[in-house]
Amino acid sequence: MEGDHSETRGKVGDQVMQNPQALAALQDRLDSVSHTPSTIESLPKSVKRRVNALKHLQVRCAHIEAKFYEEVHELERKYAALYQPLFDKRRDVLSGAVEPTDEECDWHSDREEEEELAEELKKKAAVEEKKEEPVVEEDPKGIPEFWLTIFRSVDMLSDLLLEHDEPILKHLQDIKVKFSEPGQPMSFTLEFHFEPNNFFKNTVLTKVYKMKSEPDPAEPFSFEGPEIVDCEGCDIDWNKGKDVTVKTIKKKQKHKGRGTVRTIIKQVPNDSFFNFFNPIKVSSDGELDEDSEFTLATDFEIGHFFRERIVPRAVLYFTGEALEDDESFEEEDLEEGEEEDHEDDGDEEEGDFDPKA
Amino acid sequence: MADIDNKDQADLDPADMEDVEEVEEEETGEDVNSKARQLTAQMMQNPQILAALQERLDGLVGSPSGYMESLPKIVKRRVNALKNLQVKCAHIEAKFYEEVHELERKYAALYQPLFDKRSDIVKAMYEPTDEECEWKADEEEELTVSKQEEMKEKAKVEEEKRDEEKEDPKGIPEFWLTVFKNVDLLSDMLQEHDEPLLKHLQDIKVKFSDPGQPMSFTLEFYFETNDFFTNQVLTKTYKMRSEPDETDPFSFDGPEIMGCTGCQIDWTKGKNITLKTIKKKQKHKGRGTVRMVTKTVPNDSFFNFFSPPEVPESGELDEDSGAILAADFEIGHFLRERIVPRAVLYFTGEAIEDDDDDYDEEGEEADDEEGEEEADEENDPDYDPKKDVQAECKQQ
Numbered sequence: 001m002e003g004d005h006s007e008t009r010g011k012v013g014d015q016v017m018q019n020p021q022a023l024a025a026l027q028d029r030l031d032s033v034s035h036t037p038s039t040i041e042s043l044p045k046s047v048k049r050r051v052n053a054l055k056h057l058q059v060r061c062a063h064i065e066a067k068f069y070e071e072v073h074e075l076e077r078k079y080a081a082l083y084q085p086l087f088d089k090r091r092d093v094l095s096g097a098v099e100p101t102d103e104e105c106d107w108h109s110d111r112e113e114e115e116e117l118a119e120e121l122k123k124k125a126a127v128e129e130k131k132e133e134p135v136v137e138e139d140p141k142g143i144p145e146f147w148l149t150i151f152r153s154v155d156m157l158s159d160l161l162l163e164h165d166e167p168i169l170k171h172l173q174d175i176k177v178k179f180s181e182p183g184q185p186m187s188f189t190l191e192f193h194f195e196p197n198n199f200f201k202n203t204v205l206t207k208v209y210k211m212k213s214e215p216d217p218a219e220p221f222s223f224e225g226p227e228i229v230d231c232e233g234c235d236i237d238w239n240k241g242k243d244v245t246v247k248t249i250k251k252k253q254k255h256k257g258r259g260t261v262r263t264i265i266k267q268v269p270n271d272s273f274f275n276f277f278n279p280i281k282v283s284s285d286g287e288l289d290e291d292s293e294f295t296l297a298t299d300f301e302i303g304h305f306f307r308e309r310i311v312p313r314a315v316l317y318f319t320g321e322a323l324e325d326d327e328s329f330e331e332e333d334l335e336e337g338e339e340e341d342h343e344d345d346g347d348e349e350e351g352d353f354d355p356k357a
Numbered sequence: 358m359a360d361i362d363n364k365d366q367a368d369l370d371p372a373d374m375e376d377v378e379e380v381e382e383e384e385t386g387e388d389v390n391s392k393a394r395q396l397t398a399q400m401m402q403n404p405q406i407l408a409a410l411q412e413r414l415d416g417l418v419g420s421p422s423g424y425m426e427s428l429p430k431i432v433k434r435r436v437n438a439l440k441n442l443q444v445k446c447a448h449i450e451a452k453f454y455e456e457v458h459e460l461e462r463k464y465a466a467l468y469q470p471l472f473d474k475r476s477d478i479v480k481a482m483y484e485p486t487d488e489e490c491e492w493k494a495d496e497e498e499e500l501t502v503s504k505q506e507e508m509k510e511k512a513k514v515e516e517e518k519r520d521e522e523k524e525d526p527k528g529i530p531e532f533w534l535t536v537f538k539n540v541d542l543l544s545d546m547l548q549e550h551d552e553p554l555l556k557h558l559q560d561i562k563v564k565f566s567d568p569g570q571p572m573s574f575t576l577e578f579y580f581e582t583n584d585f586f587t588n589q590v591l592t593k594t595y596k597m598r599s600e601p602d603e604t605d606p607f608s609f610d611g612p613e614i615m616g617c618t619g620c621q622i623d624w625t626k627g628k629n630i631t632l633k634t635i636k637k638k639q640k641h642k643g644r645g646t647v648r649m650v651t652k653t654v655p656n657d658s659f660f661n662f663f664s665p666p667e668v669p670e671s672g673e674l675d676e677d678s679g680a681i682l683a684a685d686f687e688i689g690h691f692l693r694e695r696i697v698p699r700a701v702l703y704f705t706g707e708a709i710e711d712d713d714d715d716y717d718e719e720g721e722e723a724d725d726e727e728g729e730e731e732a733d734e735e736n737d738p739d740y741d742p743k744k745d746v747q748a749e750c751k752q753q
Binding site: 040044046047049050051052053054055056057058060061064065067068071072075076079082083086089090093094099100104105106107139140142143144149221312313314315316318319320321322 | 424431438441452461475479702
């Protein structure tokens with residue numbers, strides 16, 4: 001009887017191979033299968049059944065994994081408290097509030113010795129010159145422009161930095177990471193601490209990143225640990241005329257009918273790092289246009305980068321040592337994603353007149 | 358009619374707004390900058406200036422501390438204080454990772470019952486109930502099936518019924534072998550002669566080092582009784598470095614695999630697929646006589662995974678061994694992090710699509726250079742079989 005089966009199959013097979021529609025359908029099927037290496041569809045039903053049982057077990061694993069990540073988060077909170085005294089000391093040193101002792105500044109490195117030698121030579125050569133130059137330099141307090149330098153050195157951050165942001169960022173004294181408490185929905189907050197300044201009254205600007213820490217019931221296997229899904233900024237209490245996130249433009253308008261011309265003044269958004277504290281809100285249905293999605297995705301990446309790399313290792317970004325490490329990863333990023341050219345002048349394109357603006 | 362100059366948007370009659378067209382715009386407060394911009398534009402067109410700029414930039418590349426050198430000594434001093442604080446952070450970080458490792462050990466015990474159940478189903482020691490096998494995705498798939506496919510499905514179902522009447526497959530046959538075949542990283546190691554052996558692989562477990570022990574994890578490969586070797590379990594232990602390197606504390610980024618040990622395989626006589634015998638014709642240089650020599654040489658096989666290259670005392674490895682070890686560490690890590698925890702998704706292929714998305718192809722390293730040379734082994738008295746091991750693997 002087996003012979004009969006295979007013969008019939010053979011005949012049908014021949015017919016199928018001669019029928020273009022059938023061939024097309026087959027091709028479709030093959031194309032869709034080529035990404036599924038193991039031909040699950042060809043498995044006997046009894047085996048497929050057991051595979052499904054394994055998938056159920058896998059969903060249960062995903063839920064255990066979620067609890068694992070919650071505990072990791074708690075561990076991170078616990079260790080944040082252990083790092084904090086060191087970060088507080090860092091802030092005190094760079095702000096000039098505390099002068100470290102010689103012992104605390106002892107750093108052994110060959111480079112240092114070379115630098116010292118070089119400096120000795122320079123000093124000797126410059127002795128004459130120095131006598132002529134008036135002493136201009138003040139005694140610099142702490143480490144001037146510490147955080148601003150980091151912003152300038154790190155591509156991801158310098159991309160956000162505009163010239164008019166720099167005077168403000170000179171007043172940035174510390175960036176802290178705070179973790180959500182047990183029992184609260186998982187999140188972390190970046191706190192930007194500023195010394196008193198002419199630009200705004202706040203002493204702290206905050207950005208909260210909310211995370212999803214449970215598998216999605218519709219797609220339990222895509223769960224890979226907590227993921228940033230939303231963020232919230234804060235209101236900046238700008239002093240009058242100091243808001244760098246807006247600019248005034250003059251527009252000349254011609255009345256189509258009457259032909260008269262008038263000039264109006266408008267306030268439009270201005271590019272600035274400080275828009276970081278006014279992020280796009282994810283709408284209730286979760287739908288965003290492509291540009292907004294990209295902007296938000298970049299924002300999440302930056303938040304993550306602040307938390308994981310910048311705040312914990314700030315001095316290494318200041319000196320540039322960490323940049324060499326990160327470089328290889330950053331380059332991969334650029335290759336993957338689409339490089340979108342964000343036109344600053346989007347609002348001022350012709351024909352963009354919006355009476356409601 | 359008079360111009361309505363400099364009116365604030367808020368004061369204007371909305372009705373007026375409708376019939377206007379824009380003629381011209383200028384930004385306020387930007388006049389000061391426009392001159393600077395003009396100047397810059399001019400400069401950028403001067404080739405000499407561009408060249409000088411480029412030179413300056415080149416000088417800075419690769420020496421980020423160029424900026425550092427220009428800092429006043431008193432500030433550099435404080436930066437060094439921060440670096441010392443950073444070293445302390447690195448040591449606290451090491452303790453953090455130790456605790457994460459303990460957490461992983463704790464959760465390994467929570468996953469284990471689920472993995473044991475998986476193993477029982479694969480081995481046909483446990484038949485899951487209908488309820489345990491219900492998977493909604495199947496229903497959805499059936500709804501979207503077209504008429505043509507419906508007919509195909511019907512034909513298939515009948516075929517399957519006939520298949521099932523013929524043989525009743527136990528458990529999930531060739532479960533782990535299929536996983537190996539589906540994952541590039543593993544299939545690269547897989548040789549044809551490994552497959553009959555891997556059909557006997559029943560489970561892979563991950564065990565974590567105990568508290569107080571140096572950090573490590575062990576992969577245990579459980580085999581059912583077979584003709585090839587007598588071991589029931591083959592093991593591979595990966596040792597990790599979990600402390601910052603004193604000479605380079607800032608390179609510490611969490612525990613890192615830095616060594617591994619395999620195990621002894623008790624091969625049944627004649628069944629050791631990690632060796633092969635070759636016959637060599639050798640010609641005596643002086644006398645011109647020819648003789649046949651039988652040699653046993655290493656054979657490419659997945660099972661070489663259990664005898665990895667040893668790192669010598671000096672810590673220096675030749676390039677080949679270095680590459681093999683690096684690939685080995687990657688595989689050990691991948692088995693632990695992805696394969697064992699999510700095996701069924703690699704069996705079905707679902708996880709492979711995910712992994713592809715995460716990793717971009719970085720271009721393949723050209724290690725085919727040695728592979729294509731087909732030297733006359735038989736007549737070459739200098740023939741070194743070890744060099745050919747990698748080459749042979751490409752040829753198969």
